[in-house]
Amino acid sequence: MTESAPAGSQRALRRDAARNRERLLAAARQLFADHGFDVTLDEVAHRAGVGVGTAYRRFANKGELLDALFSEQTAEMAAAADTALTDPDPWHGLVTYLEMSLALQLRDKGLAQIVSGDRVGVEQHDWNRQVMAPKNRAIVARARDAGVLRDDVTGTDLTFVQVGLNAILARSRGAHPDLYRRYLHLLLDGLRAEPGTPTPLPVAALTSDETHAVMGPPITPGTARG
Amino acid sequence: MTESAPAGSQRALRRDAARNRERLLAAARQLFADHGFDVTLDEVAHRAGVGVGTAYRRFANKGELLDALFSEQTAEMAAAADTALTDPDPWHGLVTYLEMSLALQLRDKGLAQIVSGDRVGVEQHDWNRQVMAPKNRAIVARARDAGVLRDDVTGTDLTFVQVGLNAILARSRGAHPDLYRRYLHLLLDGLRAEPGTPTPLPVAALTSDETHAVMGPPITPGTARG
DNA sequence: ACCTGAACACCGTTCAAGT
DNA sequence: ACCTGAACACCGTTCAAGT
Numbered sequence: 001m002t003e004s005a006p007a008g009s010q011r012a013l014r015r016d017a018a019r020n021r022e023r024l025l026a027a028a029r030q031l032f033a034d035h036g037f038d039v040t041l042d043e044v045a046h047r048a049g050v051g052v053g054t055a056y057r058r059f060a061n062k063g064e065l066l067d068a069l070f071s072e073q074t075a076e077m078a079a080a081a082d083t084a085l086t087d088p089d090p091w092h093g094l095v096t097y098l099e100m101s102l103a104l105q106l107r108d109k110g111l112a113q114i115v116s117g118d119r120v121g122v123e124q125h126d127w128n129r130q131v132m133a134p135k136n137r138a139i140v141a142r143a144r145d146a147g148v149l150r151d152d153v154t155g156t157d158l159t160f161v162q163v164g165l166n167a168i169l170a171r172s173r174g175a176h177p178d179l180y181r182r183y184l185h186l187l188l189d190g191l192r193a194e195p196g197t198p199t200p201l202p203v204a205a206l207t208s209d210e211t212h213a214v215m216g217p218p219i220t221p222g223t224a225r226g
Numbered sequence: 227m228t229e230s231a232p233a234g235s236q237r238a239l240r241r242d243a244a245r246n247r248e249r250l251l252a253a254a255r256q257l258f259a260d261h262g263f264d265v266t267l268d269e270v271a272h273r274a275g276v277g278v279g280t281a282y283r284r285f286a287n288k289g290e291l292l293d294a295l296f297s298e299q300t301a302e303m304a305a306a307a308d309t310a311l312t313d314p315d316p317w318h319g320l321v322t323y324l325e326m327s328l329a330l331q332l333r334d335k336g337l338a339q340i341v342s343g344d345r346v347g348v349e350q351h352d353w354n355r356q357v358m359a360p361k362n363r364a365i366v367a368r369a370r371d372a373g374v375l376r377d378d379v380t381g382t383d384l385t386f387v388q389v390g391l392n393a394i395l396a397r398s399r400g401a402h403p404d405l406y407r408r409y410l411h412l413l414l415d416g417l418r419a420e421p422g423t424p425t426p427l428p429v430a431a432l433t434s435d436e437t438h439a440v441m442g443p444p445i446t447p448g449t450a451r452g
Numbered sequence: 453a454c455c456t457g458a459a460c461a462c463c464g465t466t467c468a469a470g471t
Numbered sequence: 472a473c474c475t476g477a478a479c480a481c482c483g484t485t486c487a488a489g490t
Contacts, residue, residue, distance in 0.1 A: 013453095013454095014453060014454065016453095016454075016455085017453075017454060017455090020454090020455085040481085040482060040483085041482080041483065041484090042482075042483090050455075050456085051455060051456040051457060052456085052457075052483090052484085053454095053455065053456055053457070053484095053485080053486080054454080054455060054456075056483095056484065056485075057453095057454070057455080061483080061484075062483070062484090116393065116397075117397055117440075117441040117442075125438075125441070125442065129434075129438050133434050133437075133438070137434075150424045152424075152426070152427055152431075153412075153431070154431040155434070156431050156432045156433065156434060156436075156437040157408075157409075157412075157431050159437055159441065160394050160397075160398075160405070160408075160409055160432075160437075161409070163393050163394050163397055164390035164391060164393050164394050164409060165390060166393065167342065167389050167390050167392065167393030168386050168389050168390050171342075171343055171386075171389055172386075179386070182383075182386075183383075183386055183387070183390060186379075186383075186413065186416045186417065187412065187413050187416050188416065189415070189416035189421070190412045190413050190414065190415035190416030190417070190424075191412065191416070192421075192424075193424070194423070195415070195418075195421030195422070195423075195424070196421070197420070197421075198376045198378075198416075198418075198419070198421065200378070201378055205378075205379070205380040205382050205383050206382045206386075207382065208355075208359050208363075208381070208382060210382075211359070211382040211385055211386075212355050212359070214343075215343040215351075215385065216343075216351065239472095239473095240472060240473065242472095242473075242474085243472075243473060243474090246473090246474085266462085266463060266464085267463080267464065267465090268463075268464090276474075276475085277474065277475040277476060278464090278465085278475085278476075279465095279466080279467085279473095279474065279475055279476070280473080280474060280475075282464095282465065282466075283472095283473070283474080287464080287465075288464070288465090
């Protein structure tokens with residue numbers, strides 16, 4: 001919490017500082033995408049070629065650094081939403097929006113953690129609220145008005161649907177990267193206004209053994225982290 | 227990893243050791259239920275009135291201690307499953323099983339983390355596999371055979387359904403404890419063999435503001451934990 | 453202004469010394 | 472055998488000293 005900068009306008013950074021900031025973001029971008037939020041700030045700083053202290057001079061804490069990456073990634077999320085909104089078929093738009101959104105989160109573990117609300121900073125979350133929430137509402141409204149989506153569904157439902165699917169994605173992303181699509185489509189069948197006969201699911205269920213492997217103990221004795 | 231005890235049979239504990247073990251379990255039971263896995267082992271040991279080292283003499287690590295509580299809690303889960311299996315209406319059985327299971331997880335944060343595979347030890351997880359997995363399969367088979375559940379659904383699907391709903395539960399348990407039921411019933415409508423017209427949902431959607439509050443930054447600057 | 457790295461707090465885990 | 476608490480490793484965060 002620095003109170004020096006009058007909210008909104010901040011003095012330009014010195015050239016070396018600006019460069020370090022970029023380096024930190026670049027390092028964090030790659031490390032977060034691969035390993036999610038559990039990379040060390042020391043690792044990020046080291047890869048960026050600066051000291052840890054520098055990271056803390058630019059970002060209030062680890063969450064804020066991830067937060068700064070959020071804007072780039074939300075741009076992709078917003079693009080997916082816009083694609084949905086221009087789709088001539090509102091139902092198809094809704095489906096592809098969720099598909100694209102989850103696919104992005106499959107590619108970027110850090111983004112997945114952000115979207116599911118695991119770890120976020122303050123600023124970009126507001127942006128999420130002000131930009132993504134209205135888009136969600138619009139996507140839902142369009143499908144509902146077309147009579148293809150049940151009429152008791154709202155924009156906020158899309159958020160929680162993603163939270164749920166994201167948890168499945170997080171568990172299965174290693175061994176069965178597309179398993180989440182099975183549950184997405186199961187849920188979509190529950191979202192239809194006039195269901196008719198169930199749609200064939202795009203992905204097979206796991207066997208019992210596969211499930212056990214996926215759900216198996218992630219912490220091997222003696223390797224537990226803080 | 228101690229290799230002293232021949233797997234299966236272990237010598238009885240000395241009386242003080244056995245008592246300490248019970249005290250540790252009692253302390254952990256309460257602390258985990260209230261605060262989930264992020265309680266300190268120091269706290270558990272302190273509440274139990276023993277040193278930390280004693281905890282490590284009884285349990286390989288923090289996960290194993292939680293694991294030891296698992297059997298008690300799985301007993302309740304198993305009971306819920308058995309209730310489902312004796313329900314004259316297979317669909318109603320399936321629904322109440324999921325309702326009861328999630329309700330238990332709402333009451334016990336530690337149990338929720340176990341079921342969603344967040345943090346588990348080894349031993350009880352096997353038990354889960356050998357006891358709960360067959361029950362899941364039976365519940366699903368019964369509903370499928372009765373023609374009320376779509377025929378491409380398997381027992382392992384119940385596991386992942388719980389993972390997803392659990393994530394929603396974890397996010398909303400504070401402010402909106404029963405929100406998960408909304409998504410459970412949305413999903414149930416997707417699981418029906420012959421959907422017909424959608425069932426009214428038992429819980430209202432959150433408003434945009436409520437959603438934002440729920441998804442809001444859980445880490446206040448400067449309070450981040452390890 | 454900004455940079456650095458040593459220092460601090462916290463928490464999981466280990467181990468030497470005691471009974 | 473078992474108990475204890477100091478010690479160690481790790482990681483997020485801070486801050487004194489340097490440019």
